[in-house]
Amino acid sequence: MANIRQLQVNSGPVTQCAQCPVREHALFQGVPLEQLQWTQHYREDQYRVDAKTRLFSEGDEHPYVYTLFTGWMMISKSLANGKRQILRFLLPGDFVGFQLQLHGKMTYSVHALTDCQLCAFPRADLDKMLNENAALATRMAMLNARDMAFCQQVLLATGQKNAMERMASLLLQLFIRVKTLRGLVKDSDENSIELPLSQEQIADALGMTKEHVNRTLREFRDAEILDVRSKRLRVMDEARLTEIAELDAKALAEQALL
Amino acid sequence: MANIRQLQVNSGPVTQCAQCPVREHALFQGVPLEQLQWTQHYREDQYRVDAKTRLFSEGDEHPYVYTLFTGWMMISKSLANGKRQILRFLLPGDFVGFQLQLHGKMTYSVHALTDCQLCAFPRADLDKMLNENAALATRMAMLNARDMAFCQQVLLATGQKNAMERMASLLLQLFIRVKTLRGLVKDSDENSIELPLSQEQIADALGMTKEHVNRTLREFRDAEILDVRSKRLRVMDEARLTEIAELDAKALAEQALL
DNA sequence: CGCCTTCTTGAGATGACTCAATGGTGGTGG
DNA sequence: CCACCACCATTGAGTCATCTCAAGAAGGCG
Numbered sequence: 001m002a003n004i005r006q007l008q009v010n011s012g013p014v015t016q017c018a019q020c021p022v023r024e025h026a027l028f029q030g031v032p033l034e035q036l037q038w039t040q041h042y043r044e045d046q047y048r049v050d051a052k053t054r055l056f057s058e059g060d061e062h063p064y065v066y067t068l069f070t071g072w073m074m075i076s077k078s079l080a081n082g083k084r085q086i087l088r089f090l091l092p093g094d095f096v097g098f099q100l101q102l103h104g105k106m107t108y109s110v111h112a113l114t115d116c117q118l119c120a121f122p123r124a125d126l127d128k129m130l131n132e133n134a135a136l137a138t139r140m141a142m143l144n145a146r147d148m149a150f151c152q153q154v155l156l157a158t159g160q161k162n163a164m165e166r167m168a169s170l171l172l173q174l175f176i177r178v179k180t181l182r183g184l185v186k187d188s189d190e191n192s193i194e195l196p197l198s199q200e201q202i203a204d205a206l207g208m209t210k211e212h213v214n215r216t217l218r219e220f221r222d223a224e225i226l227d228v229r230s231k232r233l234r235v236m237d238e239a240r241l242t243e244i245a246e247l248d249a250k251a252l253a254e255q256a257l258l
Numbered sequence: 259m260a261n262i263r264q265l266q267v268n269s270g271p272v273t274q275c276a277q278c279p280v281r282e283h284a285l286f287q288g289v290p291l292e293q294l295q296w297t298q299h300y301r302e303d304q305y306r307v308d309a310k311t312r313l314f315s316e317g318d319e320h321p322y323v324y325t326l327f328t329g330w331m332m333i334s335k336s337l338a339n340g341k342r343q344i345l346r347f348l349l350p351g352d353f354v355g356f357q358l359q360l361h362g363k364m365t366y367s368v369h370a371l372t373d374c375q376l377c378a379f380p381r382a383d384l385d386k387m388l389n390e391n392a393a394l395a396t397r398m399a400m401l402n403a404r405d406m407a408f409c410q411q412v413l414l415a416t417g418q419k420n421a422m423e424r425m426a427s428l429l430l431q432l433f434i435r436v437k438t439l440r441g442l443v444k445d446s447d448e449n450s451i452e453l454p455l456s457q458e459q460i461a462d463a464l465g466m467t468k469e470h471v472n473r474t475l476r477e478f479r480d481a482e483i484l485d486v487r488s489k490r491l492r493v494m495d496e497a498r499l500t501e502i503a504e505l506d507a508k509a510l511a512e513q514a515l516l
Numbered sequence: 517c518g519c520c521t522t523c524t525t526g527a528g529a530t531g532a533c534t535c536a537a538t539g540g541t542g543g544t545g546g
Numbered sequence: 547c548c549a550c551c552a553c554c555a556t557t558g559a560g561t562c563a564t565c566t567c568a569a570g571a572a573g574g575c576g
Binding site: 456457475 | 554556557
């Protein structure tokens, strides 16, 4: 609740995106170029959003959908008593904002965890574009199916795994996704990734308290499996982590590639 | 685990579907008829599945996707230790089987709770159909978005609500969906619906134990809010139930209509 | 340097779980 | 039509994982 601040979208297109690992808009990946010519006349703008600011909130009538180009964001839903569930962390390449009520109120909130750059589409245009281009609409369905599979994985974890297993699932999933993205943008450290999350955010993603997240992270550190410290996740024993998480690392990497 | 039996698909098309409340295949609803003419040459068969039998399991390479015409089914994922999360209950009109790896292993299992009738499509055809017809692909994306919103709702509940609130959410959601479907097929009893679930299944859908489901149901009965008995859910105090569930009844009804 | 957020740790409370035993109920076959 | 059996619901008592409340330590940022 407390960390929701004013939206700061600096309008004006960002022409270049030099450090962006995903050059194409996610919706267009794999769609043949000649089928995209006609989309030229649809509006498409790039925006910056500062760390810790809100892109939109649950209940807003928000006119855009986005592809995240750089940075980390999160999607969340809250209850009246202030409890918050983080549904997903967004990484470069992820699509945000598509939902059933295309022109109704958003069913979740989106916040930037780091400074972000994103590509925006007017909802009205998206609607038309999908109905005019089957390859695009199919890709949209596929993106949705990927996110669905992920949401179901998290639901399985939240409903049936204990604290340690849930945490292993989340961290391994992020570890693999970030390393997969990195394939496109070379990096040095093989067994550590940037992890711009507070323990409270991890807690809200896993449905546990921040204190228990802290204790669980300590257990992992004591067992020399992983170490989360100063916004960095270091994995010492990936095999053991995979075992605890009970996830299929190969499937995760495939998902991350889409 | 124990209630997984042999698949019994009686092949041969079911030409009529007299008692079916959803006459159209979900994927085709809202798609103009003239755009569907050309789909005629794609295969489409109807099947029956007996109560308590499996349609397919996590890990199977299953060649069909389905629309459920009559009956209740459930989608679930399991862990090695036998714990099972029920991801969703399927009602007439629901689409099952679409996923990212269209031709790979299924990421979840599907079981029939009652005797069911469903309409099957070969996966290979679906792929082509989507890529040839934008309206169809858009509709697929929309169906997915609906299911996504529902999955996120459940995730919020499982992560942040207590036993009573979670249970209220599930039962209210089913209550509204079934009553909405009933709009198409008139029925008498206004405040009760058929609920072909065991307490153990409710438990697996909510991430709690069957014993605690039993105790929680008792609390609801004692408070004269609802009564689940002999495969029937009777709601005595819908206002109170909605309040406890902290759900938007109007939004639920809209979702149910898609 | 100082302030504010985040992390860390402890101790006690509790909601939900486990284990165990009994009671119901519907379906099946004699 | 009844008797049996398997499955499902019910209830109790004790345990445990996780939560709550509290207080101090450590970062990071202006």
